[in-house]
Amino acid sequence: MSTASVTPAWEAVQRRRVIPQRWRNPIGIAGAVIVGFCILTALFGRFIWTLDPNAPVSDRLLGPSAAHPFGTDDLGRDTLARVIHGAQVSLQVGAVAISIALVAGTLIGLLAGYRGGVVDLMLMRVVDILFAFPGIVLAIVIAGLLGANRRNAMIAIGVIIVPAFARVVRAAVLEVMGFPFIESARALGGGGLRIMVRHLIPNIIAPLIVLTTVYFSTAILSEATLSFLGLGTQPPEAAWGNMLATSRSYIDQSIWMSIFPGLAIMIVVMGFNFLGDGLRDVLDPRVGGGVGDVVTKKIE
């Protein structure tokens, strides 16, 4: 109704403004390229580099060579094949963890922002408690208590990201609630659910996209940390974190084992950070409302 007449015009304005700006954002593009490459590697890498990540294929602890570009590990397994498998693990854990945070955080934020009052107070209290723990410590405790495996690592990482989503969604909802179209939707008899689904959610998509990208890097870093500590993906399955953990025992013999998985983590995390920064510039410069965003905005 009211939105139907507003949306096309608004989109036209956005499109005119957005496209050139998007292409003038080299960091965002670099991020998109890195992230795209990583996703392709995770999806198709094993068909191109067909060595088995779990079978000994050569001598132990070799340096990089044509046959094994990333060298081999302590059991003679091909490090490149293991790094490729690690990409699959990282993205899978990241995607599941982010989905948990996205769904739970959006629900909490929507309810808190829309209902206000006691509901808001109680939900935000819970969120504040989660904020009282340093994220990674909370993840370590949750994953450790639930039991060390990949599924529990996903849950733990999801939980530590929920509060960030809840807060941003709540703030965005409060802002949208102030617009007259919400009032008119209500005057036309729109119920709570209808207003949330038809009017609130479409208007908070932009911050959600940015948050998802930015926190994907947090999720990947957390997954690597948990695996490194033995609380995530368990060996012999390859994950970047547990590969680095194993490499520590062989530092004196081969430094290559500790180089490539770490590089992979750094590059992917950087990719998501870049992409998040770029998307933020394009979609919504005000996301998050925290001072940190001023930084990324200014840094271009």
Added chain:
Amino acid sequence: MAATLVTVSIVIFLGVRLLPGNVIDIMFGGDATATPEAKAAAMKQLGLDGSYVSQYWRWVSGIFQGDMGNSLLSNRPISDIIKTALPITLELIILGLLIAVVIGIPLGVISAVKRNSASDYLSRIGGLIGISIPNFWLATLLLVFFSRVFHWVPPLSYVSFFEDPVQNLQEFFMPAISISVFTLAIVMRMVRATMLDVLNLDYVRTARAKGVPRRKVLRNHALRNALIPVVTVVGFEVGVLIGGAAIVEIIFGLPGVGYTLLNAISNRDYPVIQTATLIIAAVFVVANMAVDLIYGFLDPRISVS
């Protein structure tokens, strides 16, 4: 602050109890010979007998009386464990923060003042790497670098700063650098951004127009105001540093709170897990409180309520 800590303690308390799997069953594992009496005794020793309310009360009042129970693993009093572990973690956090602030602020200022110069680009790229590099990998790389290039590895047994400052700092500088890099990058980016904002404000131009020397304007007028948002960020960063400390403590074998917590987790040492988590949350909450106070001091318009 007190209210937050109370709720946090309740959450930890319930979290440890409501998790799937009975603690006692896990403790006795598949031990079929365990008698119900032995289990009941273990429950009592764990403080798991009685209602939740009385258990919680015993735990919290115990903490205030310095009696946090004993570790299941070593049977040492938890208060002793915390007493040796906490200073290590605090020293790491303080050193990390110090490195981040002492290097990050000047880099940010230089970056902002010499905008788009080579040094600006260098520190910005460095900043982007800094927020992406995993601290445990950096720690490993530092160890490799020092052992390969300088044939030097840090001393293995921990000594406190007050016993032997030199050896203590030898042990702490690598872990401190590893955890500080992320925070350093954030501080640098933050200072650069706020300085760029502040440098364009009228009062800075006024000060320059009045003939105040450039350096003095930067220090007294611009930086002071640019630091306010930085302080907030540092509050958040304490959480990052605590998390980082927990991880590098394990890599460098420093028996701090994080090391203790991880050990306790892998041994299912519930009383220690409970208390160590609470201590970490407390450090974080207190640090944020301190940040609020500093905030009020830097900007008198903000009152601490």
